[in-house]
Amino acid sequence: MITSDTDVRTGSDALRIENLSKTFSGQRALNEVSFAVPRGKITALLGMNGSGKSTLIKVLAGVYQPDPGAALTIGGTAMPLPMTPRTAHEAGLRFLHQDVGLVDSLTIADNFAFVDRFRAPGTFGPISKRRQHEHVAATLEKFAISVHPGALVGSLNPTLRTMVGLARAFQDEEESGVQAFAKNIVVLDEPTASLPVEEVDTILTSLEELKANGGTVIYVSHRTEEVKRIADQLVILRDGKLVADEPIAELGVDDIVSRVVGKRLEKTRIPRRGLREGDVVLAAQGITGRRLRGVDLKVRSGEILGVAGLVGCGRSELIRILAGAQSPSSGHMELAGKSYAPDSPATAIAAGVSCVPQERRREGAVLPMSVRENITLGRLKTFTRNGALDGRKERNGALRLIEQFSVKPADPSRLIGLLSGGNQQKVVVARAAGFGGTALLLDEPTQGVDALAKQEIANIVRGLAADGLAVILASTDFEEFVGLCDRVLILDRGRLVAEATGEDINEEHLALLCAQQGAAA
């Protein structure tokens, strides 16, 4: 239902960027980018890791100041540059940044409140806790988020955090209804990067609803299927330059990928090898934890084992327990036939089990340290001479992994926090996969990683498995299982309920297995 008020505007551009450049200490992140975002449509902003998507969004949000010479028009009005968070908000821009931008130590309600000052009568007026909570609770409910507004954001899992961030970006639209929908431009930077399928669906559905009501959306994702499903317009950046700006209409998923990457990507499907015959490397019996209810599993040398399941099935807990980051409340584990009860990730790593944790920004990367220091973190023993760090050895080791995992820019001394999201993830994967061992645990390893790098990482993991490593992969991305796994286990509320092998490992079947279990509840 589009009101007459918005009719006037449909057809015009919601936002027009002209000649936008952004230079970071001599390095061009955006290079004379110009494009328009049509009103009432969903525009996908695509590009490989480090192509400048987040930078562009942060310029719009007033976080970064663009190089001189750029022009920005919103709803027909020329905006003074640089933007500030205030002018952006007043112009109707709403953001969900890649790093979500929630404050862990505050409650959900408080996180809502600080973008939304008007709810308090003046800066020093008392904040009505009750009104605020009611408003927040209503918004959360619309997004099917079943947590109390008083819950600390830090206590939420990544999915819920993203959902809360999204709900926050939408909040005043929810309140003032259609009019606001039509006026505002919602900008989402990889909201689904670490979300499982069913949540992705919630988000895509709300975006479609938003569009149906005349809303304008700019959407960043590395998941091409999502883009194909919801986007109308395609804007693609490569190395900071605009390389495509066209309607999506006829394009298939493969066409989109090849436009992003700049070449055709061959879909690599590993030949189905049947069950592995190698020795059992890692075995677990009756593992019980907060979510897990007695899980038994075995991974053989050279095998890549997938773990799938709906939210809350205990996937990440399983990885954490195997990685020594959490102790099981009961159960027994064996590594290469010997009892294995790591009391810390350090013990697990010493025993040859390393892990890519689920949450990159908190558990994966030490943001104020350099790429080199992050890659070698916990592995410095390899880089010492007589107990002292050997700078040259360390730098060379870091460079080798940077090249192998194509981290860009290939600069070991750059702070990891200044890398693009996908490149940060590659560093975390490089650390876990780059130092050998007997077992590799991956929790959502390619979150936020572009199609090309995803393939490169998959190739590396395959190579490691071929050399005899046992790999366990927990993921929400079924495509990843198809490309990699010999066997996939389905977890449902802490129990293993199904197993897929061979030709059964395809997206439809896996989705079916997961959904069946959810429905059987």
Add this chain to the structure above:
Amino acid sequence: MNPPTAPTKTPEIFQKEAMSTTASSTQERTSTKTTKPARKRPDVGTIATSYGVIIFLVLMIIVFSVLLPDTFPTSDNVKAILSDQSIPVILALAAILPLAAGEFDLSLGAILGFSAITAIALSNAGAPLPVVILACLAVGAIVGTVNAILVVKVGVNAFIATLASATILSGLNLLVTGSSLLVLGSDAFGALTTTRVFDLQVVLAYAIVLSLLLFYVIEKTPFGRYLRATGMGRDAARLSGVRVDRYLASSFIVAGILAALAGALLASRGGTAAPTLGPEFLLPAYAAAFLGATTIKPGYFNVWGTVIGVVLLAVGSNGLTLLGAQTWVTNIFNGAALMIAVSASVLVGKRRRKASS
């Protein structure tokens, strides 16, 4: 109630990182054959923040030398400053260990005091020098261990845990001294500090050796790297295989030992210990550590920055005293120097971030 966090966790420090990268990448670049865009030369802002404290120190030395040509730039005065600051340097070095790991240790001043009192009491009771020294170091290690257990095992906030142990120590001080000034009665213990090296007090040599040692440990060994990772991203460090608990614990224990050593040296050199000795040393040590974190390697607590921080505060109060200023002037100077240096580096950091990033 949230006590202030050590700056390794604050965003400003993170913002300033760009500068330290520029600095540290110079050597890395030379041996890196990968193609990458040439980096900008460090600009005036970078120099001002990285070396602001040093520039300020040099200016101050020039100004005092001009104003006080007969008393300030003399070798006696320089020697006096260097010797007087040796013990504060050791305490400030103690402070940067827990700070690097992301925690405050507020008991360091009290450990210094308790160790000094222990030293005099034991010497007066006839204990030989090695026994006295070992007892002092043991005191530091024990208090450090208690702090470590509270913080690491029990999970008490470090700010509060160390405040509590400091308070207990101040009570013990009153008990041991009977609330009166302790005076060293034996020369044996004084021998620890009476030797002279190159016509300078031996405490200066102790401070230099400890600085070098700590510099090596913090900058050149995996221990130092992991200690910093513990302060900058504890969860990530732990999951990468760093035993963060151990690093955290050892930072408290080593800091306790260093503070106790500083206390023993102080007692040996001064020959007296007041029942309230200790706490007044804490704030200057932290001031120096924070000043140090704005220079040499901005954003990091570092040894040479800290040493310069101590010297800066000492030169200031020495010059002001020689000018005839009263104690309150010196206090105001110390506070203002800290305020200005730290604010300047944060502001320049912000300005640069706006401009270049």
